[in-house]
Amino acid sequence: MSSKNSETRNKILKACVHLLETSQGKEVRMTDIARHAGISRQALYLHFATRAELLIATTHYVDELLESEKRLAASRTAETGIQRLDAYIEAWGSYIPEVYGIAGALLAMKDTDEAAAKAWNERMEDMREGCEAAINALQNDKTLSPAYSPDEATDILWTMLSIRNWELLCIERGWSQKKYLENLKSLARRAFLAS
Amino acid sequence: MSSKNSETRNKILKACVHLLETSQGKEVRMTDIARHAGISRQALYLHFATRAELLIATTHYVDELLESEKRLAASRTAETGIQRLDAYIEAWGSYIPEVYGIAGALLAMKDTDEAAAKAWNERMEDMREGCEAAINALQNDKTLSPAYSPDEATDILWTMLSIRNWELLCIERGWSQKKYLENLKSLARRAFLAS
DNA sequence: CATTAACTTGACACCGTGTCAATTGACATG
DNA sequence: CATGTCAATTGACACGGTGTCAAGTTAATG
Incomplete structure (x- = not known):
C-alpha cells in the first residue's frame, strides 16, 4: 500500500488502464491485471488492498495523465x-470516451462496493458542478429559459451528459464522437435557451 | 424447467419480483429467492436452469401482470x-418505476451473461420502436424539427427515456414521478418540435 | 402396491477475491 | 562479512455465490 509512486505501482496502473480500455465489457480480474503487469497476483495486494481501491487509484491515474x-x-x-455551455459540453463530452472503460468498471462495482460507490459519486458531483456553473452562466445572461429553475436545468443537463447516454448513442447506436458533440450542444440549446 | 405454469414456478417468480423490488441495490441471491419462496435452493434449478433465465422469466412475468x-x-x-409523443412518454415513463428493480438486475448481468444481454436488448429494441413510431407521427404531421432526421430524433428520444436517466432524476436527484413526466414531455417538445 | 414427479438434503466443483506464511534476492548499513 | 529490511514470489487456504450430482422423501395416480 505504498502511497508514493513506485515502479511497480505504475506498472500495475498502466496495465489496469490498458485492460479496461481494450477488453470492453469482459471482466478484468486481478489475475489478468497482475499477469499483464508482469507480476504475481499477490503483489497487487502489496500495493492495493482491494480491487475497488485499485480501480479508484486507476481513475486518479488517468485523470492525471489527461489533465482532466x-x-x-x-x-x-x-x-x-451559451459559449460556456458549449465549452463544457465539448470538454466533458471529449473526456468521456477517454475514461469510458474505467468508468464502466467503477460503475459496475457501485452497487456492491461502498468505496467504489463513493468514488463514483464524487466524480458525478464534480460533473454536476460543471453543469451548474454553465447553467448559472446562462441565468446571469438572462438567456436561461424561464421554463426552468437553475436547479432543474442543472439536473437535466447533468443527466443528458451522463456517461450512460454517451454509451447509448456512441456505442449502442454507433454515433461518431463528432455527431454526439454537435447533437448534444444543439439539444442543450434547444432545451435551456429562452426562445 | 417446466414450461407451463406450475404452482411453485409462480411462487418463485413472485418471490423474485418481491425481492428485486424491495431490496434495492442489494444483491438478490438464488438462496434468498428460494428461502423467500419457501422452497429449497435446488428446487429453483428444477424450474430455471440459471439465474439469468430466472430473471428473464421474471421480466416476462411482470410484463404480463402489468399488461405492459x-x-x-x-x-x-x-x-x-404531439399527442402521440406525450402519450408514449407518459406510458413508458409510468412503466419504468414498476420494472425498475427487475431492470436493474438484468442490466447488471448484461455485461457478463449472454442471455441477460439478449433479453435486455430485445426490450430496448421494443422501446425504440415506440420512440420511432412517435417520431414518425411527428414527421407525418410535419411538426418534426428539420434539424433532425427521424432516425436521429429516434435515437435521442430513446436515450432520453432510458431507465438510467429515470434513475438519475428520480432516484439520485429525488424527482417525483410527476415532475419527471412533465419535464420529459416538455423537454421532448423543445427538442423535437419545429419552432 | 408400484411408479412417477416434485422436492429435499447434503456434498461438491468452479471461480474470483482476499489472507497468510514461508521463502528468495537485492541492496544498504554497521 | 553479517545483518536487516524491503519487495516480490510461491503455495495454500477461507469465503461466498453459482451450478451439479446423487440419494432419499412424499404425495398423487394407476
Missing part, C-alpha cells in the same frame, strides 16, 4: 453563457 | 404526433 481538471476548468473562461 | 404491451400500445391511438 485543467481541461474541464477551461470552459469557465468562456464569455457568454 | 397493452399500455404501451395505447399511445398508438393518439391523433396528432
Whole structure:
C-alpha cells in the first residue's frame, strides 16, 4: 500500500488502464491485471488492498495523465453563457470516451462496493458542478429559459451528459464522437435557451 | 424447467419480483429467492436452469401482470404526433418505476451473461420502436424539427427515456414521478418540435 | 402396491477475491 | 562479512455465490 509512486505501482496502473480500455465489457480480474503487469497476483495486494481501491487509484491515474481538471476548468473562461455551455459540453463530452472503460468498471462495482460507490459519486458531483456553473452562466445572461429553475436545468443537463447516454448513442447506436458533440450542444440549446 | 405454469414456478417468480423490488441495490441471491419462496435452493434449478433465465422469466412475468404491451400500445391511438409523443412518454415513463428493480438486475448481468444481454436488448429494441413510431407521427404531421432526421430524433428520444436517466432524476436527484413526466414531455417538445 | 414427479438434503466443483506464511534476492548499513 | 529490511514470489487456504450430482422423501395416480 505504498502511497508514493513506485515502479511497480505504475506498472500495475498502466496495465489496469490498458485492460479496461481494450477488453470492453469482459471482466478484468486481478489475475489478468497482475499477469499483464508482469507480476504475481499477490503483489497487487502489496500495493492495493482491494480491487475497488485499485480501480479508484486507476481513475486518479488517468485523470492525471489527461489533465482532466485543467481541461474541464477551461470552459469557465468562456464569455457568454451559451459559449460556456458549449465549452463544457465539448470538454466533458471529449473526456468521456477517454475514461469510458474505467468508468464502466467503477460503475459496475457501485452497487456492491461502498468505496467504489463513493468514488463514483464524487466524480458525478464534480460533473454536476460543471453543469451548474454553465447553467448559472446562462441565468446571469438572462438567456436561461424561464421554463426552468437553475436547479432543474442543472439536473437535466447533468443527466443528458451522463456517461450512460454517451454509451447509448456512441456505442449502442454507433454515433461518431463528432455527431454526439454537435447533437448534444444543439439539444442543450434547444432545451435551456429562452426562445 | 417446466414450461407451463406450475404452482411453485409462480411462487418463485413472485418471490423474485418481491425481492428485486424491495431490496434495492442489494444483491438478490438464488438462496434468498428460494428461502423467500419457501422452497429449497435446488428446487429453483428444477424450474430455471440459471439465474439469468430466472430473471428473464421474471421480466416476462411482470410484463404480463402489468399488461405492459397493452399500455404501451395505447399511445398508438393518439391523433396528432404531439399527442402521440406525450402519450408514449407518459406510458413508458409510468412503466419504468414498476420494472425498475427487475431492470436493474438484468442490466447488471448484461455485461457478463449472454442471455441477460439478449433479453435486455430485445426490450430496448421494443422501446425504440415506440420512440420511432412517435417520431414518425411527428414527421407525418410535419411538426418534426428539420434539424433532425427521424432516425436521429429516434435515437435521442430513446436515450432520453432510458431507465438510467429515470434513475438519475428520480432516484439520485429525488424527482417525483410527476415532475419527471412533465419535464420529459416538455423537454421532448423543445427538442423535437419545429419552432 | 408400484411408479412417477416434485422436492429435499447434503456434498461438491468452479471461480474470483482476499489472507497468510514461508521463502528468495537485492541492496544498504554497521 | 553479517545483518536487516524491503519487495516480490510461491503455495495454500477461507469465503461466498453459482451450478451439479446423487440419494432419499412424499404425495398423487394407476
